[in-house]
Amino acid sequence: MKSRRFVLTFPPDATGEPITYNLIKKYDIMVNIVKADVSPGKIGHLVMEMTAPVKVLKDGMEYIRKQNVECDPIDKKISYKEDLCIHCGACSAVCFAGALTMEKQTAELSFEAEKCVMCELCLTACPLKLFSIDLG
Amino acid sequence: MAKKRSVEEINEKIRSGKAVVLTAEQVSAMGRESTPAEVMSRVDVVTTATFGPMCSSGVFINFGHTSPPMRMERLTLNNVPACGGVAAVDAYLGATETALPHDQYGGAHVIEELIAGKDVLLQATGKGTDCYPRTEIKTLVNKDTINEFIMFNPRNAYQNYNVAVNSTGKIKYTYMGTLLPSLGNANFSTSGELSPLLNDPELRTIGVGTRIFMGGTTGYVAWNGTQFNTGKPVNEHGVPVGNAATLALIGDAKLMNTRFIRAAYFEKYGVSLFVGIGIPVPLLDEDMARRVMIRNSQIETNIIDYGSGYEVLGRTDYQSLFSGEISLKGKKIRTAPLSSVKVAREIAELLREEITTGRFFLTEPVALFPKTTGLNKLEIRI
Numbered sequence: 286m287k288s289r290r291f292v293l294t295f296p297p298d299a300t301g302e303p304i305t306y307n308l309i310k311k312y313d314i315m316v317n318i319v320k321a322d323v324s325p326g327k328i329g330h331l332v333m334e335m336t337a338p339v340k341v342l343k344d345g346m347e348y349i350r351k352q353n354v355e356c357d358p359i360d361k362k363i364s365y366k367e368d369l370c371i372h373c374g375a376c377s378a379v380c381f382a383g384a385l386t387m388e389k390q391t392a393e394l395s396f397e398a399e400k401c402v403m404c405e406l407c408l409t410a411c412p413l414k415l416f417s418i419d420l421g
Numbered sequence: 422m423a424k425k426r427s428v429e430e431i432n433e434k435i436r437s438g439k440a441v442v443l444t445a446e447q448v449s450a451m452g453r454e455s456t457p458a459e460v461m462s463r464v465d466v467v468t469t470a471t472f473g474p475m476c477s478s479g480v481f482i483n484f485g486h487t488s489p490p491m492r493m494e495r496l497t498l499n500n501v502p503a504c505g506g507v508a509a510v511d512a513y514l515g516a517t518e519t520a521l522p523h524d525q526y527g528g529a530h531v532i533e534e535l536i537a538g539k540d541v542l543l544q545a546t547g548k549g550t551d552c553y554p555r556t557e558i559k560t561l562v563n564k565d566t567i568n569e570f571i572m573f574n575p576r577n578a579y580q581n582y583n584v585a586v587n588s589t590g591k592i593k594y595t596y597m598g599t600l601l602p603s604l605g606n607a608n609f610s611t612s613g614e615l616s617p618l619l620n621d622p623e624l625r626t627i628g629v630g631t632r633i634f635m636g637g638t639t640g641y642v643a644w645n646g647t648q649f650n651t652g653k654p655v656n657e658h659g660v661p662v663g664n665a666a667t668l669a670l671i672g673d674a675k676l677m678n679t680r681f682i683r684a685a686y687f688e689k690y691g692v693s694l695f696v697g698i699g700i701p702v703p704l705l706d707e708d709m710a711r712r713v714m715i716r717n718s719q720i721e722t723n724i725i726d727y728g729s730g731y732e733v734l735g736r737t738d739y740q741s742l743f744s745g746e747i748s749l750k751g752k753k754i755r756t757a758p759l760s761s762v763k764v765a766r767e768i769a770e771l772l773r774e775e776i777t778t779g780r781f782f783l784t785e786p787v788a789l790f791p792k793t794t795g796l797n798k799l800e801i802r803i
Contacts, residue, residue, distance in 0.1 A: 371472070371683055371695060371761045375598045378606045378757030389743070392762035410599045412474065412685030
């Protein structure tokens with residue numbers, strides 16, 4: 286099994302094909318939607334994590350592309366300038382995924398990258414603007 | 422007879438290297454197993470500290486005169502407007518000032534850059550007078566070229582503060598940070614049992630003239646802070662519930678350190694300044710010993726809905742807030758601080774060391790603060 290994150294870009298004239306439904310029902314892919322911004326008549330984006338054997342993931346990607354929807358794997362990740370961090374905690378406030386938390390004993394910020402869902406809320410929540418996206 | 426000691430006696434002990442100084446956290450822990458009388462007999466001074474975003478901050482600057490001289494009436498520093506309506510080459514730069522539309526860079530950033538020793542662009546105009554003929558100037562200044570560089574903060578060190586939540590369906594961007602919809606998080610901003618005015622809630626030892634740690638150097642309490650309010654309800658442990666007393670502080674910004682003064686930008690709100698403050702509290706008697714023993718579980722505050730109309734939704738305490746989760750209306754809500762306890766601990770420890778090693782002496786207030794102050798509302802009268 287492999288988990289990988291993708292950004293799906295829908296054209297303004299996307300068909301009403303139930304893509305995520307089919308990925309689950311026909312391909313047996315575990316789908317976790319991280320972020321969605323899709324409106325009729327506009328270019329839409331869907332960020333999701335798909336978990337399945339490598340071969341199945343490949344088939345799923347092919348299926349998505351056949352629907353005229355772009356499917357790009359995301360290999361980017363969040364990082365922050367630790368040496369400049371003042372451990373105020375403002376970023377942990379918005380991290381609903383629980384990747385950024387405050388250590389109770391040391392009162393220091395802790396970042397568990399594997400829990401990050403790339404919502405990017407920390408980028409704006411940090412009052413010192415220490416977060417950035419590393420493109421893989 | 423109950424033991425008492427004076428500030429003078431404490432300073433004598435500091436001078437002879439015999440003063441026992443603990444941080445407010447250390448004395449809170451000690452208080453679990455000791456009585457106020459025991460704490461009073463063992464400890465002389467408790468150091469308190471906070472490092473949070475404090476909007477009501479800024480600096481007075483005297484730029485020095487050019488030849489021929491100029492009366493700077495409109496001026497900017499790195500394009501951020503400063504108030505020139507003080508005197509010819511005196512100005513006040515507020516931490517939250519920005520030059521729209523660039524609202525992410527403001528007075529706080531200019532202050533931090535000046536403290537760091539960087540050059541800042543000064544641009545000014547004036548109408549020109551017989552005594553001040555020059556009408557415009559554009560030059561670089563830094564903390565070594567200017568004369569006075571005085572940080573004067575009209576309102577710092579809030580004694581307690583609200584917890585902010587958002588009950589609406591939309592994300593809210595506030596000075597209390599980003600508030601997720603549907604009570605998705607709860608943000609708070611004090612250092613709890615380490616916080617200065619929570620260790621001397623009746624302001625018995627902190628008043629006009631109190632010597633403090635400010636931004637990495639020595640500063641002083643100048644006055645009571647703006648919005649000073651002693652009319653807030655007090656809980657059974659003698660601590661006001663919600664934002665109450667405040668301090669106006671003054672210090673030499675030339676000697677400050679960017680470790681303890683940091684500019685901040687809160688998304689879609691604006692610019693603010695993290696200010697590092699440390700205040701020593703002398704244990705004059707058992708009452709003061711009892712005050713400094715206060716623990717996070719005994720300090721309470723209100724949970725306020727910043728999403729709709731500042732409604733009070735409930736009450737909680739700092740032990741719960743620091744645990745990472747509070748309960749409200751049967752719902753578990755994640756909590757997050759905005760004030761850095763890590764840096765506050767560092768300040769409390771630094772101040773403890775300075776006092777222990779005879780480099781920092783305590784002061785008695787020159788004047789105490791008013792005991793009864795409420796706040797006026799601003800009415801629309803025309």
